[in-house]
Amino acid sequence: MSGRRGSGRAGAGGFALPAGGAEAGARTEAAATAAPIGLALLALQEHGGERRRDVAARHRAGALLAELDGLQRELLAGGADLERLRRLAALQQGEAAEDPGLQEALEAIQLRARIELARRGWEESVADS
Numbered sequence: 001m002s003g004r005r006g007s008g009r010a011g012a013g014g015f016a017l018p019a020g021g022a023e024a025g026a027r028t029e030a031a032a033t034a035a036p037i038g039l040a041l042l043a044l045q046e047h048g049g050e051r052r053r054d055v056a057a058r059h060r061a062g063a064l065l066a067e068l069d070g071l072q073r074e075l076l077a078g079g080a081d082l083e084r085l086r087r088l089a090a091l092q093q094g095e096a097a098e099d100p101g102l103q104e105a106l107e108a109i110q111l112r113a114r115i116e117l118a119r120r121g122w123e124e125s126v127a128d129s
Helices: 021-045 052-077 084-090 101-119 124-128
Strands: none
Touching: 021 084, 052 084, 084 101
């Protein structure tokens, strides 16, 4: 006897898919996609003593994350709202944070927003029209 417990039988490699295979995989993929945003939120939350510039930077970072999340949902549904892209572009402007950790998180979020805008061919001339 091999010492294994359980009544189920695994495949040749000892691996068995849980019930709901494809759905469970989709949920796992969605969770993995959300992980970087979750890390950015944690970075934003762990900074305490806030100055005016840090409060503004934290607010802008949160707004960027919300817009990126909305964009992701829209893309999964089949399209992207032009107004959302305009808001993402507008949120690129603002003061830097005083806290270096917060500034680093903000820059990472802004980079992600710029990538999403570039993927959709967003240019400054589009933003002005």
